[in-house]
Amino acid sequence: MGEAIVVGITDAAVTRRAVDWAAQRAAETRRPLELLAVVGGAVGTVGEDSIVEAALAQARESAEGEAARVAGHGFEIRTRVDRGNPVSKLLDASADAALLVIGSDYRGPGSKTARGAHGLRIAAGAHCPVVVVPDIDTAGRSGVVVGVDGSPAGEKAVAFAAAEADRLREPLIAVSVWTPLEVPRNMGVYPVEYLENLARLTEESLGISLAGLRSQYPDLEIDPRVERGYPSQIINELAADARLAVVGSHGRGALARFLLGSISQEVLARLATVTAVVR
Structure with a gap:
């Protein structure tokens, strides 16, 4: 680099x-x-x-x-x-x-413009972190939001986001999202035990991903969030009030230069704030 x-x-x-x-x-x-x-x-x-x-x-x-x-x-x-x-x-x-x-050119939820294919390819294939700046005024916003999923790319995103939040003296909002499997039509509702276990396992995984940050950045305010829903939607909802959002790129194999993970791609397609893609 x-x-x-x-x-x-x-x-x-x-x-x-x-x-x-x-x-x-x-x-x-x-x-x-x-x-x-x-x-x-x-x-x-x-x-x-x-x-x-x-x-x-x-x-x-x-x-x-x-x-x-x-x-x-x-x-x-x-x-x-x-x-x-x-x-x-x-x-x-x-x-x-x-x-x-x-x-x-994206200007928020009312914009007809979404992040184009060229921008997605750049974010997916770059050799360094890519920051995508939307045509949105982010003055007065606070916080650095990072999506945490326990993957190697996710861990790099956490490291990048923590360093940025510490440098900017902003709180780090670290969010892990759990999504239950689609319920078969004849099943009706989710078993309570299943939902509770999903939430608990996600919380434990988030804790592991954030372990060590408090000693590395003693003055950093860390706000861990465990949410139920769809990851890109939750990340962009939180990012709407944030100064910066950070996601990991999950490019795969020979197509890594052309593909982002679906979550990163969806976050970029509807930018809520300045967003960094880390791989």
Whole structure:
């Protein structure tokens, strides 16, 4: 993992929010900030060169404008403009980055826009944590929400979230969600013992995942939550009032560069706050 915080910038309005978020973190952590614009869509047809050159010039101007806007806060800032497939270029950049930041046009529950396929592929295939910044004003929110499921990716998410919460001096809201099996139609209701055991086992698993955090971060406020429901829905409900949400990525096998676990994907599809995906 590298040192720089890399931000993928486009001409979308949300780019300003993504750059602002990344610049604040760069200032607080004293990491360099790199603004990366990628011009894609070229197919090599005759007469295309002039269009590509104009697009590159516009991207360069935009990147330099954003750099000038957030400069002067004590961290190194640089710009880079490239051409090619934006997803591939951002994934390549993530190999040498501490953090990759991208924006989302999603504006909350009433928005017609959901996180697109490109963003999901970036979050799934990146070599470093990815932070997705929605086009939502999160000023005045508090807390870092993390989904905890006991998996290796979930444990990395807890470690990332705890470090962020401690650095930001925010409470860590660690949530584990249990979901009962669908009841067969002829069964009627769930046995009470079954529900109680699910809740107890989930609480025990959450305790194991959080063990050691209090000694590692003695000043960190930890708020463990055990909830019944569907994980992505619960996480986004809690994240609606939070400064940051963190989930683990469960990419699988040869398709890891293209797949997130279903829960992470669903969280990103309906962003409630700035959300980090850790793998």
